[in-house]
Amino acid sequence: MVKITFVEADGVSYDIKAPEGWSLMEAAFHNGVEGIEAECGGACNCATCHVYIDERYLDKLPPIGSTEDEMLECTAAERRANSRLSCQIELTAELDGIVVDLPETQI
Amino acid sequence: MSDAGIVIVGCGHAGLSTAETLRRRGYRGRVRLIGDEAGLPYQRPPLSKQFLKGEWDQSRLIQRNAEFYVKHDIELIPGQMATSLDVGGRSLALESGERLTWDNLVLATGAKLKRLQVSGADAAGVYYLRTLAQAKALRAALSGATQIVVIGGGFIGLEAAAAFVDAGKSVCILNGADSLLPRAASGPVARHMAGLHLGRGAQVENAIELAGFDTQGGRVSGVTLRDGRSFPADIVLVGIGVEPDTELAQTAGLKCKDGILIDEQCRTSAPDILAAGDCARFRHPLYHRLVRLESIQNAIEQGKHAAGTLLGDTDPYRAVPWFWSDQYDTKLQIAGLADGHDLEVIRGDEQGERFSVFCYARRRLLAVESINAPADHMIARRLIQSGISPTADDAANPDFNLRDLL
Numbered sequence: 001m002v003k004i005t006f007v008e009a010d011g012v013s014y015d016i017k018a019p020e021g022w023s024l025m026e027a028a029f030h031n032g033v034e035g036i037e038a039e040c041g042g043a044c045n046c047a048t049c050h051v052y053i054d055e056r057y058l059d060k061l062p063p064i065g066s067t068e069d070e071m072l073e074c075t076a077a078e079r080r081a082n083s084r085l086s087c088q089i090e091l092t093a094e095l096d097g098i099v100v101d102l103p104e105t106q107i
Numbered sequence: 108m109s110d111a112g113i114v115i116v117g118c119g120h121a122g123l124s125t126a127e128t129l130r131r132r133g134y135r136g137r138v139r140l141i142g143d144e145a146g147l148p149y150q151r152p153p154l155s156k157q158f159l160k161g162e163w164d165q166s167r168l169i170q171r172n173a174e175f176y177v178k179h180d181i182e183l184i185p186g187q188m189a190t191s192l193d194v195g196g197r198s199l200a201l202e203s204g205e206r207l208t209w210d211n212l213v214l215a216t217g218a219k220l221k222r223l224q225v226s227g228a229d230a231a232g233v234y235y236l237r238t239l240a241q242a243k244a245l246r247a248a249l250s251g252a253t254q255i256v257v258i259g260g261g262f263i264g265l266e267a268a269a270a271f272v273d274a275g276k277s278v279c280i281l282n283g284a285d286s287l288l289p290r291a292a293s294g295p296v297a298r299h300m301a302g303l304h305l306g307r308g309a310q311v312e313n314a315i316e317l318a319g320f321d322t323q324g325g326r327v328s329g330v331t332l333r334d335g336r337s338f339p340a341d342i343v344l345v346g347i348g349v350e351p352d353t354e355l356a357q358t359a360g361l362k363c364k365d366g367i368l369i370d371e372q373c374r375t376s377a378p379d380i381l382a383a384g385d386c387a388r389f390r391h392p393l394y395h396r397l398v399r400l401e402s403i404q405n406a407i408e409q410g411k412h413a414a415g416t417l418l419g420d421t422d423p424y425r426a427v428p429w430f431w432s433d434q435y436d437t438k439l440q441i442a443g444l445a446d447g448h449d450l451e452v453i454r455g456d457e458q459g460e461r462f463s464v465f466c467y468a469r470r471r472l473l474a475v476e477s478i479n480a481p482a483d484h485m486i487a488r489r490l491i492q493s494g495i496s497p498t499a500d501d502a503a504n505p506d507f508n509l510r511d512l513l
Contacts, residue, residue, distance in 0.1 A: 022167065026167060029170070029171070030169060030170075030171060030172045030175075031171075031172060031174075031175065032127075032171050032172075032175040032178070032179070034131060039403065039404060039407055040152070040403065040431060041150045041152050041153060041403070042153075043152065043156075043431060043433055044438075044481075045431040045433075045438070045440060045481075046404075047485060067438065067479075067481050070480075070481040070482040070485070071481050071482075071485065073482060073485075074481075074482065074485030074486065074489075
């Protein structure tokens with residue numbers, strides 16, 4: 001299991017454990033983290049699972065794919081250097097302890 | 108108001124979205140969510156994609172975990188059909204015999220499968236795909252099958268066909284319409300998707316008329332057409348669409364017309380009863396006509412809207428409909444509703460792997476269908492929502508930045 005902390009824009013945080021192989025979005029979604037909409041259920045179709053990734057973990061993530069890159073250009077909240085779509089990040093042991101900040105809005 | 112609270116019938120995407128939104132926005136009354144399937148509410152889109160391919164197990168389909176319902180005090184009543192509705196008495200009877208009273212009722216009854224009525228249609232080996240139970244049965248049957256016939260060229264049929272081809276099966280798509288995705292896509296997109304399936308080795312037959320299923324010992328062995336052609340099959344998947352589940356509403360006397368009729372705030376003809384999702388028909392302010400949408404996006408957003416109405420919001424529902432379908436490595440995304448369009452403008456290379464079709468009626472942009480062009484799709488959603496129609500020349504010009512119009 002991978003330990004993840006999601007921090008909503010208003011400071012509310014969730015400590016969650018999710019299995020390796022799941023996506024970061026699924027971990028949030030199953031546990032009802034509010035700042036993730038994930039309307040398309042993880043198919044990189046809606047850009048409503050936008051997150052800001054803990055800088056210490058950025059280089060442990062898979063590179064941004066072309067679809068994700070285009071979708072990130074269309075997020076509701078501003079795209080930053082550490083922006084990712086959480087449905088495109090598969091949980092691995094290396095990500096244990098990751099802190100993920102959620103934007104103010106997804107829609 | 109009594110303490111009966113809100114009862115939601117249907118725990119698909121619309122019903123769950125209503126329940127969650129009520130809680131997230133601070134509703135303190137009782138919330139009960141009734142579903143006719145057993146277990147926790149799950150996501151339907153992956154059933155014909157990741158789940159069918161065997162990439163996901165059942166646990167990944169679950170929408171929210173069990174603790175979520177406890178934490179938010181949403182009373183989940185799964186595995187129960189609602190059998191009758193008493194509008195005046197504000198009560199709902201369940202098949203268990205239990206009778207629930209409510210202050211407000213939300214009907215999120217969804218849609219039910221259209222079934223084929225031909226000889227052999229009830230033979231073993233004939234599958235449908237809408238529920239988790241059906242997806243599990245189909246997935247379990249796949250390992251023993253080499254030849255599969257898919258009846259229907261809509262989203263479900265094509266997504267399943269792609270999963271079957273990827274699993275090394277010999278696949279034939281028998282489609283009653285003249286082209287694939289007849290209700291959903293324009294000519295260029297339909298042709299692209301047909302080319303995609305043909306290129307991967309699937310057979311595609313359009314404009315077919317079914318005569319019946321061939322059977323051997325009660326098991327399906329093939330499909331025969333009226334013109335005499337016959338296609339052998341170990342299993343057959345039927346994906347010929349759905350119809351709104353309006354039974355409860357209709358017998359209770361609510362106004363229905365291929366869907367439960369609702370106003371712009373999701374209210375049915377009985378003011379205390381709302382409806383949302385696949386079961387509901389409403390006048391869409393962006394399209395000025397009655398529509399009924401079969402989509403996740405509408406289910407989720409209309410569910411939220413219904414919750415908003417119950418909390419006192421008065422704004423009309425006007426979300427841009429959008430749809431997606433993932434087949435093989437291709438991403439089809441549709442923003443808006445193209446019905447009635449009189450002009451198609453291609454942005455990108457129609458013969459290539461990436462393009463969008465801008466569909467206009469009288470120069471107004473109705474819909475944009477994108478093949479592997481997610482940025483076009485996302486911008487299109489915003490253009491349509493804002494009522495902005497790029498000129499045909501600008502839409503066709505890949506060097507024109509559509510974002511500049513926003």
